[in-house]
Amino acid sequence: MDRKEFRDLASPDEAREAIGSLSLEGGVERVPLDDARGRVLVARLDAELDVPGFDRASLDGYALRAKDTFGADEADPARLTVTDEVHAGEEPAIEVGEGEAVEISTGAVMPTGADAMVPVERTDTEGDDVLVRTAVAPGDNVMFAGADVAAGERALGPGTRITPRDIGLLSALGIDEVPVRARPRVGIVSTGDELVRPGEPVDSDRGEIYDVNSYTIAAGVEDAGGEAVLYPHAGDDQDEMERLLREATEECDLVLSSGSTSASAVDVIYRVIEEQGKLLLHGVAVKPGKPMLVGRLDVSAPRSDGSEDEQRSSSGQSAYVGLPGYPVSAMMVFRTFVAPAIREAAGLPEPEAATVEGRMARQERYAEGRLRLMPVGVVTDGDGETLVYPVDKGSGATTSLAEADGVVEVDPGTDYLDEGESVTVHLFSPDVRPPTLLGVGEDDPTLNRLLDRLENPRYLAVGTRPGRRRLREGVPDVAVVAGPIDRHGAATAEAEHAGERATGTVELGRWDREWGLIVRPGNPAEIEGLADLIDRDLRFVNRTTDSGLRTSLGAAIADLADERGTTRHDLVDAIDGFDLGLRAHESPARNVAAGDADAGLGLRTTADRLDLGFVPIDDQPVRVLANPDRREKPGVRELARTLETDGYQQ
Amino acid sequence: MDRKEFRDLASPDEAREAIGSLSLEGGVERVPLDDARGRVLVARLDAELDVPGFDRASLDGYALRAKDTFGADEADPARLTVTDEVHAGEEPAIEVGEGEAVEISTGAVMPTGADAMVPVERTDTEGDDVLVRTAVAPGDNVMFAGADVAAGERALGPGTRITPRDIGLLSALGIDEVPVRARPRVGIVSTGDELVRPGEPVDSDRGEIYDVNSYTIAAGVEDAGGEAVLYPHAGDDQDEMERLLREATEECDLVLSSGSTSASAVDVIYRVIEEQGKLLLHGVAVKPGKPMLVGRLDVSAPRSDGSEDEQRSSSGQSAYVGLPGYPVSAMMVFRTFVAPAIREAAGLPEPEAATVEGRMARQERYAEGRLRLMPVGVVTDGDGETLVYPVDKGSGATTSLAEADGVVEVDPGTDYLDEGESVTVHLFSPDVRPPTLLGVGEDDPTLNRLLDRLENPRYLAVGTRPGRRRLREGVPDVAVVAGPIDRHGAATAEAEHAGERATGTVELGRWDREWGLIVRPGNPAEIEGLADLIDRDLRFVNRTTDSGLRTSLGAAIADLADERGTTRHDLVDAIDGFDLGLRAHESPARNVAAGDADAGLGLRTTADRLDLGFVPIDDQPVRVLANPDRREKPGVRELARTLETDGYQQ
Known part of the structure; x- marks a missing residue:
């Protein structure tokens, strides 16, 4: 078998067919009336008595x-x-x-x-x-007797999804237990040496990461009407992994694993499928999601233990789907191919088409010859029209989907989607509510508190500089920027300020925050200011140039260079770690806390929160800038009101 | 207090305000990640680490x-x-x-x-x-480390309803437990001497009926995001009822009871509210739903038993709403006034407006000066337009809602809704799917089996005669009629047949069914035919004149009268029980089985099913007639195909 290369990719339709050819149904079970809500009747229920039973x-x-x-x-x-x-x-x-x-x-x-x-x-x-x-x-x-329901009357048909109203009818008929479709049991087997279950400690030095797929897919399974069974994480123990896979096959109607980057896990999966079933499909022409496997696993002879038998797959076989390992890919493949099959087995209808029409907020190039499932966010522009923007935090990002509202399916033949082009967004579920406000820019504790009071905001903490750029491009409603404006006359800041004036950007509010050097508790190195970083042998942790803090730091160093009659470049060269910028606003502080550095760039509030020492350098303004076309948008007005309430309005 | 008369009715808005003034919130609880789906975060969650934690x-x-x-x-x-x-x-x-x-x-x-x-x-x-x-x-x-999520970044805001995507983000951050709003605990206390819980035997002679409201409201509570607590049924024991009410007050955030027709239960409820709280509202100007109570119940001093304390209302008080007793009224009031308050306390948004615009299928008079919450069904006509028809099986009907799709709110000032008038239907939930086929008419076992194979049919077993009438009025897609056409030339049947030709009604299919007298097992009374009913002292149970069986019986008696040279009237007078017609098609058989009658009008299939004897009289055709405008409607075509498959097509 050709393992890690997927040369002959199946079409999406072939993948649907392969999964459709497998039986995922869980059989029939009887549930008491008070557990019947949302379940699906397997048989017609006729009235066995008149309601009322008397005149x-x-x-x-x-x-x-x-x-x-x-x-x-x-x-x-x-x-x-x-x-x-x-x-x-x-x-x-x-x-x-x-x-x-x-x-x-x-x-x-x-x-x-x-x-x-x-x-x-x-x-x-x-x-x-x-x-x-x-x-x-x-x-x-x-x-009269029987006027409400007559004995012998057809009460509820097979396939009825039981609502509270149906429970009323069943109650009236005295029925306290109903035969319903068993939820398909879906086993989730976690593979991958590097994965750690949430709640346990993770060792980043060893490249360990939290297992995102297990709980996420389990939640997706339950959403689709299945019963998720999470098997213990086998780690790198091949025998244990094999044992778990076989156990899941015995107990479940469908077994899901998500692809591991470790070859050993893949080997185990292939071996179990070869020995115990049949591989139906191997690679699908979608992006993301290419490395998808579909197979059939036959259930071995019944065990002697009766209690185990009850849990066995009702069909004598189990379906197997191997999902890609990257969380976004895994969820996209799950949603597109697996969830519909689970819903069908559960007897639940496909959710009503929850789609939104919108225009692409910017051009998106794409030419890979595979169906692309593109996660997107949506935002309402000033005219009430829906703008659609791709959400892509890069291959392997685990969290992109939490920032997306739905998916745009892009045909294999489409080379690019133009700015302004109409697209259909398939929302992740009918109850997805696109955010009332889309903000981008600097991460800031005061801002976070403000956001908590808004109805349903989305904020992408991309940093000040990308925030400004995106605001200019016209996608977000607001950008939050931090850094020097007047006092430190950095050329970039001046240019940006001029840009604000030219584009009519509106400042909705501002506040100041104190920044400086975060040091170890009690400041054992006795750091007094920037000069110490330059003149002494101290290890420093910086932020990336996207951050407004970094801009202010640059301006402060430029001032110091002026004072000393030297160049900014010379001073920067003297700081150990200046070029190693971290994206995360708390990461320098956490490096200091962990003993990996003597000082980090950060805010007083961060130092206080993490019980670290702080050496102040200056205050910097944080400003909330709005797209002028969006000032009357309800979410922007709500933000403006909140800023006003807190005295942050200019 | 003026107990059973509701002179000063509160407006619907006042009722909403009264319920809104009560605290239903259940506080905060921590749930493991695998139970977090659908729950509502109470606090912002920030990233405590970088994702990934390394480059x-x-x-x-x-x-x-x-x-x-x-x-x-x-x-x-x-x-x-x-x-x-x-x-x-x-x-x-x-x-x-x-x-x-x-x-x-x-x-x-x-x-x-x-x-x-x-x-x-x-x-x-x-x-x-x-x-x-x-x-x-x-x-x-x-x-790079933190490129996915940066330590300190705002991950999820308060009020987030947790989706599988959010579970992905939480997993990535290693969070295995989240603080969520506790579901409001809603206690349901069942009052009413005559009520019996489903599953237990009901004594119709004593006027006992099954308790419809308890499980139905419990399901409604769960639908709205609450946790339903069903208290045992107290029957007619006033002390026990009082004890249960006080217990529910201690343990729950909201206590619901549904009005009983027994004065003693009402007395107990008033007494408990008087002693332990305050009655805020007493009667609301809605129909149905007038007899609604809203009150506050104060929680007494904490108990010494710690485990009980944990279950106590978090707010030191409990809300009380007394719902009307009739199931339709109870559910309408629950949906309109109580469910929104539970959703709010649970932190869940109101479901997206699930409304359908349609035209009234017939005039509906109404002039009572109260807001009317009118349950309606919807059906698509031949042009794809939505027709709306009121569903009302009479005061006290328990099952009307199971036949309805939603509610039309009719203003107090509206005297009538005209046929063809536009109305807005608020669907019971966003996932309500109006039936693909609306049929009316005779109850028939063959028909029931056919219906089981259709996608989502609705069939109202109103009998042949009302079925014909409704088909003429243009609401249903098909009517199923049974009774003589050719062989027994009854005048009414002829007239109806002529009517079919005049209106262009289409026969989609037909089959024959054998009818006769259902007798006790083994036919101990040795009944051989109709003549025995006339000539001997036997107790007979008939069907109502709505039934096609009754029409065929009448035709057979007319034939017998011709043979005997007497009048139909004389023969009918000689049959004990001829005038006592039961609506339900199995009820005559059940009367025979119970020993209350010697013979009942019915079908051979019914006799076989209930293991009773059968004396055949004749076959009668059952015909499926379609509204000519609806022939191309998908549901009608599906029915026609099913009829064809089974060889029932003409």
């Missing part, structure tokens, strides 16, 4: 013979003798004869002899008599 | 110094010495020096010294050397 008074009043009221009205009531009373839950004691009436409660059994009832509001009592001030016809105000 | 190779290939590849291409590769290899999950053992490369797997840690990597496809090996056939820049094919 029933619809109101409080008097049961009587209708013909005794003929001609009665307000002025000339019929006088009847009240012989008894009957309440709900009681068996009537006597018959109603001519000229007689029985006081009756709503829901009570109509006594024999009575064929109608009169509501109490249309009567008066006089001693033991009742004066009936209206004429009624036989059947008036009575619900 | 990570994005592909399989060679880690190297970018500048060693400057100028390399296919023709003129750079030759580097391979000094080591590093796989995912391993700590690199050595640094990469000038002219050196380390073989590296996807996901592995970039060794110190290397600043880029080259994919294996662009290389060849020669002994210990690698020939690199492309130039790379620093950072190429490397995902």
